[in-house]
Amino acid sequence: MSIVSRSQFNKHLTQPKVLSWLSVVTGLVLWEVGGRFLAPNSFFLATPLQALEAALQLYRVGELQQHIWVSFQEFILGYLIAAVSGVAIGLLITMSRITSSIMNPWIDGLYATPIIAIAPLVILWFGIGIWSKVFVVFSVVVFPVIINTEAGIRNTDRSLIEAVRSFGATRSQIFFKVSLPSSLSYILAGLRIGIGRGLIGVVVGEMFGARAGLGFLILQSAEVFNMPRLFAGVLLLAIAGIAMTAAFHALERSLVPWRRDWT
Amino acid sequence: MKTPQLVVDNLSKRFGELVALDRVNLNVEKGAFVSLVGPSGCGKTTLLRIIDGLDFPDEGSCLLNGELISGPGSNRGFVFQADCLLPWRNIWQNVKIGQEVIRKRTPQDDAQCQALIDLVGLAGFEKYYPWQISGGMRQRANLARALAIDPDLLLMDEPFSALDAQTREIMQTELMRIWTVGQKTVLFVTHQIDEAVYLSDYVVVLGRRPGRIREIVTIDLERPRPLKIKRSPEFGAYVDKIWGLIENEVRASLAEELDNKNLPTS
Numbered sequence: 418m419s420i421v422s423r424s425q426f427n428k429h430l431t432q433p434k435v436l437s438w439l440s441v442v443t444g445l446v447l448w449e450v451g452g453r454f455l456a457p458n459s460f461f462l463a464t465p466l467q468a469l470e471a472a473l474q475l476y477r478v479g480e481l482q483q484h485i486w487v488s489f490q491e492f493i494l495g496y497l498i499a500a501v502s503g504v505a506i507g508l509l510i511t512m513s514r515i516t517s518s519i520m521n522p523w524i525d526g527l528y529a530t531p532i533i534a535i536a537p538l539v540i541l542w543f544g545i546g547i548w549s550k551v552f553v554v555f556s557v558v559v560f561p562v563i564i565n566t567e568a569g570i571r572n573t574d575r576s577l578i579e580a581v582r583s584f585g586a587t588r589s590q591i592f593f594k595v596s597l598p599s600s601l602s603y604i605l606a607g608l609r610i611g612i613g614r615g616l617i618g619v620v621v622g623e624m625f626g627a628r629a630g631l632g633f634l635i636l637q638s639a640e641v642f643n644m645p646r647l648f649a650g651v652l653l654l655a656i657a658g659i660a661m662t663a664a665f666h667a668l669e670r671s672l673v674p675w676r677r678d679w680t
Numbered sequence: 681m682k683t684p685q686l687v688v689d690n691l692s693k694r695f696g697e698l699v700a701l702d703r704v705n706l707n708v709e710k711g712a713f714v715s716l717v718g719p720s721g722c723g724k725t726t727l728l729r730i731i732d733g734l735d736f737p738d739e740g741s742c743l744l745n746g747e748l749i750s751g752p753g754s755n756r757g758f759v760f761q762a763d764c765l766l767p768w769r770n771i772w773q774n775v776k777i778g779q780e781v782i783r784k785r786t787p788q789d790d791a792q793c794q795a796l797i798d799l800v801g802l803a804g805f806e807k808y809y810p811w812q813i814s815g816g817m818r819q820r821a822n823l824a825r826a827l828a829i830d831p832d833l834l835l836m837d838e839p840f841s842a843l844d845a846q847t848r849e850i851m852q853t854e855l856m857r858i859w860t861v862g863q864k865t866v867l868f869v870t871h872q873i874d875e876a877v878y879l880s881d882y883v884v885v886l887g888r889r890p891g892r893i894r895e896i897v898t899i900d901l902e903r904p905r906p907l908k909i910k911r912s913p914e915f916g917a918y919v920d921k922i923w924g925l926i927e928n929e930v931r932a933s934l935a936e937e938l939d940n941k942n943l944p945t946s
Contacts, residue, residue, distance in 0.1 A: 425840060434711045463910060560895050574764070576760065576762050576764040577764050577766060578761055579760070579764070580758075580764040580765075581765075581766075581781065582734065582752055583732055583733075583752050583756075583757075583760075583778065584732060584752065584754065584777070584778040584781040584782060584829060585733075585751065585753050585754060585781060585782060586752075586781045587754040590781055594777065594780070594781070595766065596767075596770045598766070601768075656690075672892040673768075674766040674809070675810075
């Protein structure tokens with residue numbers, strides 16, 4: 418290899434994206450090789466290839482699609498309801514000191530409470546259909562959205578408000594022209610945090626009572642020590658989380674182009 | 681004497697124990713360029729904010745065109761010290777926000793905004809966001825934004841203080857050019873005495889604790905004023921005179937600030 422091409426190779430190698438992919442691939446290879454030596458009977462640990470094989474097998478019989486579809490519905494319904502009502506409640510709280518005084522102790526308290534712990538109770542209330550899981554997802558997603566929306570409105574730069582107020586702007590003009598656009602990046606960050614929490618909500622909800630779904634698949638596989646299947650479920654959830662978070666980052670970048678700290 | 685456009689009548693403002701402004705009286709006629717200078721804590725920014733309607737006096741009042749000022753209004757434009765363009769709006773959208781707030785915009789308003797953007801030298805930068813342009817350009821946009829509502833009175837609160845010395849001098853000549861075109865009445869707050877002398881018809885010198893007017897210095901330098909006028913003896917004499925009026929108080933306020941900083945550790 419000539420000197421020039423080697424330095425070019427190094428340049429490509431040190432690009433952040435290339436490094437990230439390289440890191441993931443290396444990790445998977447180590448897992449694959451290590452797994453085959455340490456747990457040859459795939460009783461305690463499955464390797465990525467075994468998980469992939471199990472996933473393909475489930476896909477062929479049509480079971481995988483069904484699990485994904487059920488979990489997807491639970492997640493998306495809970496998430497959307499939480500996003501809409503979370504933003505609305507967050508905005509409502511900032512309207513007056515009275516509403517914020519009444520609501521804030523509950524919101525702060527419930528945000529800090531591991532609501533996941535009452536998932537079995539939720540199953541009792543709503544049954545083992547999708548609505549119990551929708552509720553669990555909703556209840557874990559809604560609080561970061563409320564809190565970030567409120568923080569976004571409250572952290573609006575005073576000097577920007579004053580600049581618009583100096584033209585004689587009304588309260589609602591200040592809200593729509595300054596506070597709301599200014600809080601957009603906070604709101605989006607809250608929604609992004611909600612993705613990970615919502616996925617946990619789906620899985621935990623399904624573990625306490627469900628007929629289908631990725632969490633159900635994981636639990637069922639664990640009970641029969643079918644590690645390849647279990648890891649197929651876990652990996653699918655991981656991929657879903659990574660993909661949705663990445664998509665959200667892209668959305669944030671296009672909706673909040675004035676933020677300079679995007680990398 | 682002509683009836684003044686702006687009348688500040690026996691104005692007082694307190695912040696708790698601190699008397700920021702004590703019975704201030706000031707008349708400004710239409711089209712005049714008036715600077716307010718004084719040591720920090722003399723209440724010059726407070727006075728400007730009260731005239732804009734962002735703050736309220738404890739006693740006394742301000743009249744603009746014979747009408748009592750009771751809140752912000754479209755006959756005054758405020759240029760802030762910090763750069764406070766809305767970061768999610770490009771220059772064009774920032775310049776038109778004042779018009780949006782006070783009325784339904786018309787095609788004439790668009791023409792007006794474009795004329796002002798051209799006037800302040802930002803033609804071609806309409807689509808740029810504030811973070812994409814320099815500090816000097818942002819203050820040009822701020823000025824255009826304040827002028828876009830066609831105010832009778834332009835209030836400027838240390839608008840060039842964040843700029844480097846060279847940009848500052850350029851902006852001073854630019855402001856002179858724009859003022860000559862528009863013939864607005866301007867109240868200009870600054871720390872820089874030479875800036876005040878260079879720009880103004882009158883320099884209002886304020887004292888501190890309590891904030892009150894010490895003297896109004898008329899600047900008899902012919903216009904237009906080239907930058908090199910700053911090196912003329914007459915110019916130097918005005919600067920010396922004003923500096924002489926506030927020197928002791930500036931030293932006192934500096935000493936006080938140092939004391940306050942030392943207090944927690946001593």
